[in-house]
Amino acid sequence: MERLVNTSVNGAPQWHLQPETNRTLVALSGNWIAQEGRVPAFPESGLKDVPQGTALAFDTAQLGKWDTSLISFLWELKRSAREAHVDFRIDTLPESAHKLLDLLPEIPPTPTPPPPRTFAPVTAVGQFTLDTLNEIGCVSEMGTAAARGGIAALVGRGMMRTVDLMSDLAAAGPAALLIVGVVNFLVGAILAFVGSVELHKFAADIYVASLVAIAMVREMSAVMTAIIMAGRTGGAYAARISTMQANEEIDALQVFGIPIASYLILPSVLALGFTMPLLYLYGCLIGMLGGFVVSFIMLHVSPLGYFHETLQALPLDQFTFGFIKSLVFGVFVGLTSCRIGLKAGRSAADVGIAATKAVVVGIVGVIALDAVFAVIANVIGI
Numbered sequence: 001m002e003r004l005v006n007t008s009v010n011g012a013p014q015w016h017l018q019p020e021t022n023r024t025l026v027a028l029s030g031n032w033i034a035q036e037g038r039v040p041a042f043p044e045s046g047l048k049d050v051p052q053g054t055a056l057a058f059d060t061a062q063l064g065k066w067d068t069s070l071i072s073f074l075w076e077l078k079r080s081a082r083e084a085h086v087d088f089r090i091d092t093l094p095e096s097a098h099k100l101l102d103l104l105p106e107i108p109p110t111p112t113p114p115p116p117r118t119f120a121p122v123t124a125v126g127q128f129t130l131d132t133l134n135e136i137g138c139v140s141e142m143g144t145a146a147a148r149g150g151i152a153a154l155v156g157r158g159m160m161r162t163v164d165l166m167s168d169l170a171a172a173g174p175a176a177l178l179i180v181g182v183v184n185f186l187v188g189a190i191l192a193f194v195g196s197v198e199l200h201k202f203a204a205d206i207y208v209a210s211l212v213a214i215a216m217v218r219e220m221s222a223v224m225t226a227i228i229m230a231g232r233t234g235g236a237y238a239a240r241i242s243t244m245q246a247n248e249e250i251d252a253l254q255v256f257g258i259p260i261a262s263y264l265i266l267p268s269v270l271a272l273g274f275t276m277p278l279l280y281l282y283g284c285l286i287g288m289l290g291g292f293v294v295s296f297i298m299l300h301v302s303p304l305g306y307f308h309e310t311l312q313a314l315p316l317d318q319f320t321f322g323f324i325k326s327l328v329f330g331v332f333v334g335l336t337s338c339r340i341g342l343k344a345g346r347s348a349a350d351v352g353i354a355a356t357k358a359v360v361v362g363i364v365g366v367i368a369l370d371a372v373f374a375v376i377a378n379v380i381g382i
Contacts, residue, residue: 011064012038015073017046023055024086026077029062034069042076047084055087060094071100082106139335142261146269146335149262159262168271172233176279179232180225184216184283187224188290191215196299205299209306210313212291217318221283223370226329229276230362234337237268238358241341242351250342260342269334276330277323284322321382325373332369333362
């Protein structure tokens with residue numbers, strides 16, 4: 001029989017088949033380390049010249065260091081021996097390699113083919129609708145449980161910690177003033193700049209104040225502040241809760257009988273529900289200031305005239321409508337972010353996925369709710 005040899009440089013892993021009486025010897029030598037990238041593969045036709053029924057033994061006298069790459073090689077050799085009807089003997093292998101090889105199945109599992117993808121639009125729409133309704137129900141149930149926890153906290157029987165509420169209030173309120181102020185100032189300035197270009201053609205420069213005031217109070221301040229909080233605070237809530245989920249802290253709270261809705265969700269929702277309307281009012285003032293700066297520089301509008309026109313353009317119901325809208329936005333962002341964090345997986349990658357999903361759902365949801373409020377405002381005549 002022809003001697004089949006795998007040769008390599010000194011120190012590299014190598015093997016060769018040596019025919020003997022009533023058996024074939026596989027001599028292993030060198031260091032079989034996967035990180036070195038020099039581990040050989042056993043060819044599919046490597047045992048074609050070995051007579052059927054003979055034994056396949058091993059000589060490991062020259063074998064150096066090895067890791068799982070040797071086990072992978074032996075497993076491929078074992079599969080080839082079974083197909084060639086050769087008796088594969090592992091009693092001459094090192095004991096540790098013997099034990100590792102025994103852990104592998106005799107026949108490798110056949111990979112399950114992926115299910116065929118068919119074009120079923122009705123099924124997809126139905127499944128999406130069911131999933132959406134299920135999530136709406138879960139969020140509503142979670143909000144109801146948080147509300148009950150809030151009522152229990154008012155009578156002194158709640159599980160919410162005051163330190164958690166104060167920490168969330170500080171993170172969602174004072175810590176967000178800078179970014180909310182900068183964004184709303186720029187939005188007000190942009191509105192004034194765009195409005196001044198058109199209104200100047202009709203000698204109606206003073207109405208820039210009305211444009212900025214109505215746009216900021218009715219729409220832009222509430223929407224932009226909610227989007228900022230969805231990206232800043234909502235993502236942080238989802239990441240925090242999903243991290244607790246990965247570390248099994250949520251499971252520990254449930255084992256001790258601590259309600260998740262009162263202990264985790266209620267402080268987050270209360271913090272956003274309380275600070276969002278205040279941030280809305282703050283954003284309105286800063287946005288009007290941005291509009292005034294542009295109007296004063298470009299149109300030379302006097303401060304007293306700008307202030308007077310702003311007051312004339314803003315009835316109280318506009319502030320009331322924006323205040324209610326921002327409150328709903330805050331509760332929505334808090335509930336959806338906590339829900340996404342609770343349903344996240346338990347790996348490190350799932351934390352990032354939960355944070356990203358919370359930001360996307362928060363922004364899209366805020367815009368969708370704003371469209372609903374626009375319809376309501378049109379119906380009631382605001």
